[in-house]
Amino acid sequence: MLAPASRTLASVLRDDLDLTAAKVACGRGECGACTVLVDGRPTMSCVTAVALVRGPVETLEALAEEVTDLREEFADAGAFQCGFCTPGQLVHAAALARRADELVAEDDLPGVVRDRLSGNICRCTGYQAITGAVCAVLARRAGAEVPS
Ligand code: FES
Ligand code: FES
The missing domain is CATH 3.10.20.30 (Beta-grasp domain)
Known part of the structure; x- marks a missing residue:
């Protein structure tokens, strides 16, 4: 095209x-x-x-299957309200999740995730639930303990 x-x-x-x-x-x-x-x-x-x-x-359409665990974790954690930012958050998180082993080995995983996702603005939720959801998925994919 x-x-x-x-x-x-x-x-x-x-x-x-x-x-x-x-x-x-x-x-x-x-x-x-x-x-x-x-x-x-x-x-x-x-x-x-x-x-x-x-x-x-x-695009998120192409990543739909790959982000199944992220979508579920976002839903469980209440990491969206209006949902307008969510596609961008999920796409960015998908890129982080591909590097789960490397990122989970960092000292401060929540800090790393917050920093990496800092360009994805959410006007509804605050960032705690989003960060928590992404950390949980990264940990699970890396076979590490899921942070509480
Ligand atoms: S719509 Fe592209 S960065 Fe805001
Ligand atoms: S859920 Fe509304 S902007 Fe993020």
Whole structure:
């Protein structure tokens, strides 16, 4: 598929490909609602020109099965209210979960998760439940004790 180079990745995904899980909220690269993975890296698709995309793009639609445990943990932990930020949170968390062994070995896992997810803004929940849910999944995937 061809698209003008100046178009954003978010607009091509949402408007041309009907992949609408990535939300556009601020449209300025400040909130993370539009996060997708580009070559495995969390990327704000609202400020990424399609011409600059190198590597495969993974949206939440593509990651649906991979994030099953994250979705369940978010639900159990009450880690969303309006849910507008949740697709971006889950996509970013999916990238962290792929590195679960490495991240769980860090001294301060909640601090690391908070830091990594700091670009994903949530106006509803505060961040404790989100951080807790992601830590629990990372620990489980790494075969470590789930933090209480
Ligand atoms: S909508 Fe892309 S960072 Fe806010
Ligand atoms: S759940 Fe509403 S912004 Fe995060």
